[in-house]
Structure formats: structure tokens, C-alpha cells
Amino acid sequence: MEAPSAVSSQTGNKRKRDIVKQQEQNHSKEKQDGSKIHITGVPMRDKVRTLFYQVLTTEPQQDHQGRQPIHVTVEEIEEELFSSCDNETGKEYQERFRSLYRNLKDTKNASLREAIVSRTILPKDFVVMTPHELANPELKKEREQLRKESIRESKKSVDTQTFSEEFQCRKCGLRKCSFFQMQTRSADEPMTTFVTCHNCGNRWKQ
Incomplete structure (x- = not known):
């Protein structure tokens, strides 16, 4: 039978290991700017924050000096999205997140990611952008060409x-x-x- 002091020591060591494990899990949220995402405790919201953070830190940033840390921008984006959906994480919240995330993740949309990170586009404005505004430059150009062609065809019909x-x-x-x-x-x-x-x-x- 183990002595009480030995049992107490093992229990203390287990607690320390648990604390270290929790710290490692928290640090797993850290990205290349060395910051942590604030956890809300709501699984859906935390997942959205993590995905936004990942997509905004997939490529090296040119200059961090004087910029808001990316994790702060991400938290503001999610807060604005959550607030604009009546503080609910239902269908509207999820659909709008998917639209924003899909366009941010677009490999041809580096200019949008840079605008978010540099805060040229503020979080409150980003979450209400239309699909046309979110689209990558190449797609915007194609859509503009189609619009002009449609106008020409319409004018031709009038003529x-x-x-x-x-x-x-x-x-x-x-x-x-x-x-x-x-x-x-x-x-x-x-x-x-x-x-x-x-x-x-x-x-x-x-």
C-alpha cells in the first residue's frame, strides 16, 4: 500500500499535467502574430473565429507595425456578424459566415484579405458586403463585362x-x-x- 505522501505527490503531478495540457490547448490557438483568439464558450462562434483567423494568417503579412493584431480584427468581425444576426447563431448567421469565408478563402482574393488585415475595410462594413463586393477582382471584371454586354444588347433592341x-x-x-x-x-x-x-x-x- 502506497504511503499517503506518495499518493498526494501523484495527485499533484496529475493536476500539473492537466494544467500544462490546458495551456498547450490554449496556445494551439496562437498563430504567426503570437496572439490568442478570445474564446466565447459558444462552439459555433468559436469555430467561426478560428476559421476566420486561419484564413487571414495563411500568408505572410507584409508589415505588422502599427496594425491591429489579427486576432482582434477577427473577434470584431465575429462580434459584428453575431450582433447583425440578432445575437443568434442560426441559419442566417451560418449562411452569412459561409459567404464571407468562401470569398476570403478564394486564392484569387488576396486583395480582400489584405484589406481586412490592414483594416482598409472595417469589420462592421465587411460583414454587410454583398457577394458582388466580396468577389475577387477577376470575377468582378467578368461580371462588369457581362453587364456592359447586356446594356449593349438592350440598346441594340431599342435601336x-x-x-x-x-x-x-x-x-x-x-x-x-x-x-x-x-x-x-x-x-x-x-x-x-x-x-x-x-x-x-x-x-x-x-
């Missing part, structure tokens, strides 16, 4: 409109209308006629 008194506006009763035709159904179906009244602006198709 090819024919003015006619054949159509009477059902809204104002006048015959100041123009129209153009477009194939919107199968090839063997009649073309759809789009009519615009130049008196009241009413539009319809037939």
Missing part, C-alpha cells in the same frame, strides 16, 4: 424598334407605340412582339 400606330396602349389609349420582335420560344413558334407606349411608358408583349 431596332419600329414605330407604328398598329398597337393601341391599353393604359392611356393612344397609338404612339414602337415594337420589336424576338424569338423567345421554339423555332417553329411565332416570334414574340414587345411593345412600348411612348406616351405613358407602358410596356407589354403579345
Whole structure:
């Protein structure tokens, strides 16, 4: 049978090992800026903070001098996100997190990550950014080109409109209308006629 002093010593050593283990777990949150993420105790929120932190520290930062520590920025981002979702971690919180995280993680979106780390974009503004605003520069350029092409096509349609008194506006009763035709159904179906009244602006198709 072990002496009481030996048992007491073993118990003390076990407690020390447990403390060291807990400290190691806490330090596992540390990243390259040497800072710790503040744990909220809410599993979902803590996971979000960790993932944001990881994605913002995946590449070397050019200059940390004078900058807010990344873990502080991450905490502010999550706080703003949580607050904007009525302090709930439900569907809205999770969907908005996924949108923000997906765009931050985009390998072509280094400029967004840098803007967050440098606080050119503040946490309160970041969490309410639209998918268009979050997109990487290449995708934004493609979308802008598509938008311009759409405008050109729309203008082309207007340019090819024919003015006619054949159509009477059902809204104002006048015959100041123009129209153009477009194939919107199968090839063997009649073309759809789009009519615009130049008196009241009413539009319809037939």
C-alpha cells in the first residue's frame, strides 16, 4: 500500500499535467502574430473565429507595425456578424459566415484579405458586403463585362424598334407605340412582339 505522501505527490503531478495540457490547448490557438483568439464558450462562434483567423494568417503579412493584431480584427468581425444576426447563431448567421469565408478563402482574393488585415475595410462594413463586393477582382471584371454586354444588347433592341400606330396602349389609349420582335420560344413558334407606349411608358408583349 502506497504511503499517503506518495499518493498526494501523484495527485499533484496529475493536476500539473492537466494544467500544462490546458495551456498547450490554449496556445494551439496562437498563430504567426503570437496572439490568442478570445474564446466565447459558444462552439459555433468559436469555430467561426478560428476559421476566420486561419484564413487571414495563411500568408505572410507584409508589415505588422502599427496594425491591429489579427486576432482582434477577427473577434470584431465575429462580434459584428453575431450582433447583425440578432445575437443568434442560426441559419442566417451560418449562411452569412459561409459567404464571407468562401470569398476570403478564394486564392484569387488576396486583395480582400489584405484589406481586412490592414483594416482598409472595417469589420462592421465587411460583414454587410454583398457577394458582388466580396468577389475577387477577376470575377468582378467578368461580371462588369457581362453587364456592359447586356446594356449593349438592350440598346441594340431599342435601336431596332419600329414605330407604328398598329398597337393601341391599353393604359392611356393612344397609338404612339414602337415594337420589336424576338424569338423567345421554339423555332417553329411565332416570334414574340414587345411593345412600348411612348406616351405613358407602358410596356407589354403579345
